Every structure is written in structure tokens, then in C-alpha cells.
């Protein structure tokens with residue numbers, strides 16, 4: 065068999081860094097969400113770009129699928145080995161190679177997690193801004209074009225990656241981009257690999273943009289009686305141009321879940337979580353303008369948090385919201401949705417979604433990075449319950465259709481994997497065929513994460 069032939073050569077190359085142990089295979093075939101387990105045939109642990117290149121050359125010669133693996137936190141079945149092959153776990157390539165203080169950049173290996181990078185940066189006065197709810201790897205975040213709570217101010221991975229080193233399907237090593245802030249030099253290959261989900265190449269090095277730690281930070285939470293008032297308040301804050309660093313919406317059900325999971329004591333009502341970065345005076349002024357705007361929408365009990373430990377507790381609770389929501393239905397798994405619409409359609413999109421979920425038989429707490437027009441519902445289902453899964457998928461597909469009808473996208477940040485393939489044609493039309501042509505040109509043997517992002521080859 066082609067996979068077996070590849071495994072024999074890979075085993076000679078990697079020794080015990082090619083694992084076929086059951087726990088390893090199970091861990092790499094598992095999903096954070098509702099997808100059935102799809103374990104690989106083996107897990108490879110490379111330690112250098114050269115080894116990644118050797119692995120890809122072997123797999124290319126034998127037609128063996130290769131699924132790049134960062135921290136395994138992606139939500140749409142991205143790392144499932146649906147065609148078998150090897151999981152290429154980059155966890156051992158996790159070093160910070162260079163911190164370029166003057167350029168506010170760092171050069172890192174792909175397996176480094178965002179929290180590890182920020183720990184390394186602690187004494188530099190700089191930080192890496194992109195913060196998905198999980199402690200994802202920088203390589204995985206680039207490969208999914210991830211974002212998080214701070215994208216409204218500092219941008220997504222698209223805005224914070226300057227250059228990449230990538231190993232192509234046939235083992236060639238290329239470099240894209242540069243340390244310069246801008247360039248008009250040819251096709252934007254860096255942009256092409258961002259969001260390619262391991263289907264076009266394996267990222268082995270990244271130059272990331274950092275930001276200066278703000279002089280002052282202030283966070284606040286406030287409640288609203290009605291969900292639509294909370295969302296309208298966010299839209300007003302964005303349209304007026306108050307420079308928020310984070311602005312998150314959390315519905316009443318999610319607040320109940322967060323209270324139970326993280327020990328917070330927020331009233332069980334829709335909330336906005338917000339944060340301001342800047343000088344002491346700018347932050348105070350922004351917070352005051354925010355207060356004036358949300359007051360008009362009936363905000364209640366505004367609480368501010370300026371002490372680091374209070375802010376950390378607040379944002380940790382927000383980051384743990386997914387696991388908190390799972391706790392609303394004991395033993396549940398979730399179909400997690402992730403649509404993004406133009407800000408002018410946000411209130412309408414959220415209200416229609418809320419009505420849909422309210423009329424359904426399954427719970428679906430909602431929350432999101434609403435400053436970007438991005439929101440999620442965690443549709444909670446019993447594992448293995450086909451009727452609940454079908455209902456969750458019906459709601460999810462109505463959300464996707466709604467986002468497209470409103471001029472938005474089927475995913476603001478989580479990506480496609482194979483969970484969202486069904487909506488790609490509707491969003492992209494003939495452009496989806498072009499994506500397939502790019503895939504075939506760069507990976508003619510279809511070994512890189514087959515079955516994801518593009519139409520079946």
C-alpha cells in the first residue's frame with residue numbers, strides 16, 4: 065500500500081518520532097466539536113524545516129496524505145485524517161528564533177503557541193495581539209487566518225504576518241514576504257498561505273508583527289435588558305469611531321454558563337465586554353464616551369476593571385466561554401457556527417438567528433467579536449443523537465445563508481475544514497473553482513490535507 069510504503073521510509077527517517085501508538089492516533093484524529101474521530105495512520109514529530117521537507121518528499125513520492133497539526137483546536141474537522149495518512153505534528157518546532165525589537169517583529173517556529181510567545185515577550189514591552197479562545201499554535205492560526213477579541217483594533221492573522229517559510233508538497237522550501245511593512249513585489253503568496261488550512265504547503269517559520277504594550281488599559285462590562293439593545297449599542301460605538309481594543313457580545317444564556325464555569329457573578333442578561341488601550345487620559349476619555357453611548361441604549365450596572373488581575377479574570381472568563389457553554393447541557397458536544405456580516409446588518413443578523421434558535425428544540429448560546437460583525441452560536445447536542453445533529457445543521461445552514469444574503473461570509477475566523485464545504489460554492493461561485501485550480505497546481509498529487517477547503521479532487 066502507498067501509505068505503508070511511506071510509513072516504512074518515514075520510520076527509517078524519524079525513528080521513534082514516528083508514532084503509531086493508539087493514544088497518539090486518537091488524540092490527533094479527535095475534534096473539539098461534533099465530528100466523528102478520524103485518526104491518522106501515524107503521527108510524525110519533525111524538529112526542523114529540513115525534516116519537514118524530507119517527510120513531504122517521501123509522502124509525495126508515495127501519495128501519502130499529510131495533515132499539518134498545530135494545537136488541534138480548529139473547529140471544522142480541519143485536522144481529521146479523513147483519507148488516512150500522517151498527522152504532521154509541529155509541536156517540537158516551537159522556538160522563538162528572533163525578536164526584532166526595533167521593527168516590532170518576531171520570527172517564530174509554527175508550533176509555538178500564542179501564550180508561549182507572549183510569555184517570551186513579557187519583558188520587551190511588546191505583545192502579539194491575535195487571541196483566539198484556545199491556546200492555538202502560531203502556525204495553525206496563520207493556516208486558519210484566525211482572529212480573536214482584539215482584531216477590532218489590531219487586526220487578524222492576515223494583518224499580523226509579514227513573512228513565511230513554507231515547505232511545498234514536493235519538499236521545496238520557499239520564502240514569502242519580507243520584514244518590510246508593505247510590498248508590491250509580485251503575487252501575494254503570504255496571503256495565499258494564510259487561511260489555506262494546510263492544503264497548499266506546510267508553514268515552518270513565520271515573521272509576526274508585534275505591538276507596543278499600551279501605557280494604560282481599562283476594561284468594562286455592562287448589561288442590557290434586551291439583546292437588540294446590546295447589539296445596537298455596539299454598532300453605535302463602532303460607527304461613532306470610539307477606538308475600542310475589544311468589544312464582545314455575550315447573550316444571557318452564555319452569561320449564565322460563564323458564571324457557572326468561571327465563578328463570575330454577572331446578571332443573567334445580555335452583556336457587552338469592552339476594553340480600551342492608550343494613554344491614561346485617552347483611555348479615560350474613551351471609557352467616558354463609551355458610557356455616554358451605551359447609556360442611550362439602556363446599559364445597566366457598568367463595571368470597570370483597571371487592575372490587571374480583574375481584567376485578566378474578565379477576559380479569561382470570556383475565553384473559556386465555549387467550554388462554559390458546553391456545561392449548559394451535560395455531556396454535550398457542539399456544532400459551532402461562525403458567521404460575519406457587515407456591521408450595518410449585525411443587529412438584524414443576530415436577531416433573526418436568535419429567533420431561529422428560540423424556535424428550535426436545541427439550546428444555542430450566542431456570543432461574538434461583534435465589533436467586527438462576527439458572531440457564533442454553540443448549538444449544543446447530545447453526542448450520537450442524529451436528530452439533534454440534523455437540527456443543529458439546519459440552524460447552522462440557515463445562519464450561513466443569512467450571512468451571505470446580508471453580504472457577509474460563512475466564516476469570520478474558524479475556517480472551512482470539511483464542516484463548511486457545503487457552503488463554499490454559494491459564497492464563492494466560480495472563485496471556488498479557481499481555488500481548486502490553485503490547489504491542483506501546487507499539490508497535484510493531493511497529499512496536503514485532502515478533502516478540506518476545496519472541492520474533492
Ligand SMILES: Cc1cc2nc3c(=O)[nH]c(=O)nc-3n(C[C@H](O)[C@H](O)[C@H](O)COP(=O)(O)OP(=O)(O)OC[C@H]3O[C@@H](n4cnc5c(N)ncnc54)[C@H](O)[C@@H]3O)c2cc1C
Pocket residue numbers: 096131132133134135136137138139142143154174195196197198200201202203204205206207208209210211212213261262263265266267268383386387477478513
Ligand atoms: C474554545 C475555542 C475557542 C476558539 N476561539 C477562536 C477565536 O476566537 N478565533 C478564531 O479564529 N478561532 C478560534 N478557535 C478555533 C481555533 O483555535 C483556531 O482555528 C486556531 O487558529 C487553530 O490553531 P491550531 O494551532 O489549534 O491549529 P490546528 O487545529 O492544529 O490546525 C488548523 C488547520 O491549520 C493547519 N495547520 C496547522 N499548522 C500548520 C502549519 N504549520 N502549516 C500549514 N498548515 C497548518 C491544519 O492542517 C488545519 O487545517 C477556537 C477554538 C476553541 C476550541
